[in-house]
Amino acid sequence: MTRILGVLNVTPDSFSDGGRFEDAGAAIAxxxxxxxxxxxxxxxxxxxxxxxxxxxxxxxxxxRILPVVTALAGGGIAASIDTMHAETARAAVAAGxxxxxxxxxxxxxxxxxxxxxxxxxxxxxxxxxxxxxxHGTSYRDVVADVRDELSARVDAVVAAGVDPSRxxxxxxxGFSKGADDNWRLVAGLDRIVDLGLPVLxxxxxxxxxxxxxxxxxxxEARDHGTAALSVLAAQAGAWGVRVHDVASTRRVLDVLDAVxxxxxxxxxxxxxxxxxxxxxxGLEVFAHHGVFxxxxxxxxxFLVDLDVEVDLVAAARGDDLAxxxxxxxxxxxxxxxxxxxxxxxxxxxxxxxxxxxxxxEAVTLARVTIHKPDAPIAVPxxxxxxxxxxxRA
Numbered sequence: 116m117t118r119i120l121g122v123l124n125v126t127p128d129s130f131s132d133g134g135r136f137e138d139a140g141a142a143i144a145x146x147x148x149x150x151x152x153x154x155x156x157x158x159x160x161x162x163x164x165x166x167x168x169x170x171x172x173x174x175x176x177x178x179r180i181l182p183v184v185t186a187l188a189g190g191g192i193a194a195s196i197d198t199m200h201a202e203t204a205r206a207a208v209a210a211g212x213x214x215x216x217x218x219x220x221x222x223x224x225x226x227x228x229x230x231x232x233x234x235x236x237x238x239x240x241x242x243x244x245x246x247x248x249x250h251g252t253s254y255r256d257v258v259a260d261v262r263d264e265l266s267a268r269v270d271a272v273v274a275a276g277v278d279p280s281r282x283x284x285x286x287x288x289g290f291s292k293g294a295d296d297n298w299r300l301v302a303g304l305d306r307i308v309d310l311g312l313p314v315l316x317x318x319x320x321x322x323x324x325x326x327x328x329x330x331x332x333x334x335e336a337r338d339h340g341t342a343a344l345s346v347l348a349a350q351a352g353a354w355g356v357r358v359h360d361v362a363s364t365r366r367v368l369d370v371l372d373a374v375x376x377x378x379x380x381x382x383x384x385x386x387x388x389x390x391x392x393x394x395x396x397g398l399e400v401f402a403h404h405g406v407f408x409x410x411x412x413x414x415x416x417f418l419v420d421l422d423v424e425v426d427l428v429a430a431a432r433g434d435d436l437a438x439x440x441x442x443x444x445x446x447x448x449x450x451x452x453x454x455x456x457x458x459x460x461x462x463x464x465x466x467x468x469x470x471x472x473x474x475x476e477a478v479t480l481a482r483v484t485i486h487k488p489d490a491p492i493a494v495p496x497x498x499x500x501x502x503x504x505x506x507r508a
Contacts, residue, residue: 117348117368118355120195120216121146121154122319125179126163126171139182146183150192153365156214158357159183159207160197164218164290170246173202184210195239199223201230208234214283216315216357218290219243220268221275232276239315240268242287251291258303261286266310283313283354294323301344304351313354318344320359335360342367390480391427393440396420400453404464407491411457418486419449419468423478440475448474453485461485461501469505480506 125142136142146157161179162171180196180203187194188211195214196207201224204215216239221228223246231238242261244251254260265284273279286307288297300307301318308314318324324340325332338360345356345364349371358364385391398419403411423440430439452471453464465485472481484502492499 116372117345117353118155119153119345119361119364119368120156120158120315120355120357121149121152121361122357122359123149123157123159123183124163125159125161125183137179139179139186142183143186146187146192146194147190149361152361154361155355156193156195157187158195158197158214158216159187159212160216161203162198164197173200176200176203177206180207181210184212187211195237199227201226205230205234208236213237214239216285217241218285218287220265220287221272222268228272228275228277231272232278235278235281237281237283238272238277239283239285240265240272241285241317242268242290244291252293252296254292254296257292257296257299258306261300262307262310265307269310269312279312283315284310285315285317288316288318289321289323294326297321297323301347304348304353308352314348314352315355315357316344316348316353317357318348319357338363346371385426385428390424392422392424393427393442393445394420394422395442395446395449398446398449400450402454402464403457404459404461405457405491406459410491415487415489417453417461417464418488419453420484420486421445421449421468421472422482423472423475424480425477426479438477440477445472445475448472461487462503465501465503466505469503473505473507478507480504 123136123142123146125136127137136145149157159180161176176198184194184196184207194212195216196204196212197216198204198207199217199219204227214237215231217227218241220240220243222243242265269282272282284307286300288300304316319341320334320337324337327340328336341358341360342363345358346367348356349368356364400417400419401414402417403414404417405411425440427439429435448471449468452467458464465483468483469481472478482502482504484500486498486500488498490499
């Protein structure tokens with residue numbers, strides 16, 4: 116299930132709500148509404164990150180956010196702190212916040228990663244290229260570049276002590292990106308998700324959504340696009356979405372969850388061009404193969420590695436041993452083939468093993484390696500082996 120972070124801007128200059136919740140009482144009341152509408156977490160911010168916003172001193176930021184975070188935590192509402200300042204993060208966590216949402220990914224305040232590591236809380240690392248959001252917008256491949264730059268930030272914060280299991284990635288929609296870049300990131304979200312860490316998507320009411328609307332459309336008109344994008348993010352595997360209008364996003368995600376619950380369980384399909392295989396490794400057999408008289412007389416160890424291609428779909432779906440190859444019987448047959456009738460060459464032994472393996476009805480290809488680790492070689496060596504591959508005619 117995709118989490119929803121409800122946006123609560125305790126600022127006078129937010130691009131989306133114009134300071135409606137600057138007063139602590141109004142902010143706390145709105146946070147409670149967000150929770151009732153379905154927010155899993157309320158994300159509290161005391162400094163606007165819109166282009167051209169005036170930087171806020173830490174003291175002013177703390178004055179704005181601490182009463183709100185304290186009230187939310189006291190009321191059992193999960194809170195995150197949206198800040199670029201380590202000192203603010205420390206104070207907010209002490210007041211009850213459990214997530215630090217840093218839009219700079221630890222670049223604005225070099226102390227942030229070590230403070231988060233010390234606090235032991237979840238850390239949202241956002242893709243960021245500096246305070247001037249109109250610059251740094253040149254990309255070779257925006258999805259690949261954001262992926263690489265996020266990976267580098269993860270390495271840096273983990274090196275500073277942050278637990279990687281507590282890191283969440285945010286591709287930074289709207290931060291140093293043009294409209295086309297944002298859409299390409301939305302289309303390529305699965306490649307960010309493939310990094311293997313939870314992904315938070317924050318597209319709510321941003322300019323590239325507004326560009327789809329009439330120029331005089333109110334800010335709230337962007338909520339429809341936000342809800343649609345939230346569905347796309349959920350389908351791409353996002354951990355969460357950060358939105359202003361929680362109610363509409365909750366409704367569309369509930370629809371998606373209902374569809375997913377009704378869908379029949381996916382049946383895994385074989386990968387095209389990749390065969391199923393059964394492998395035997397290091398099968399040890401004592402035999403008397405070799406050119407020299409002492410090899411025929413005294414014998415030595417031979418090791419067999421065997422891969423056989425078998426269509427395992429029917430066996431797996433029916434849990435039916437009869438529709439696969441019994442690897443115990445295969446091992447015994449291979450061992451017997453290697454033990455019998457001494458020959459000069461391990462090439463001949465390999466051919467014999469391949470013939471035996473292809474005698475099992477389900478096997479379509481056999482790849483055989485015969486190792487002769489004690490071969491009579493006068494110089495130091497690690498191994499000598501022959502490998503062959505044979506397919507059923």
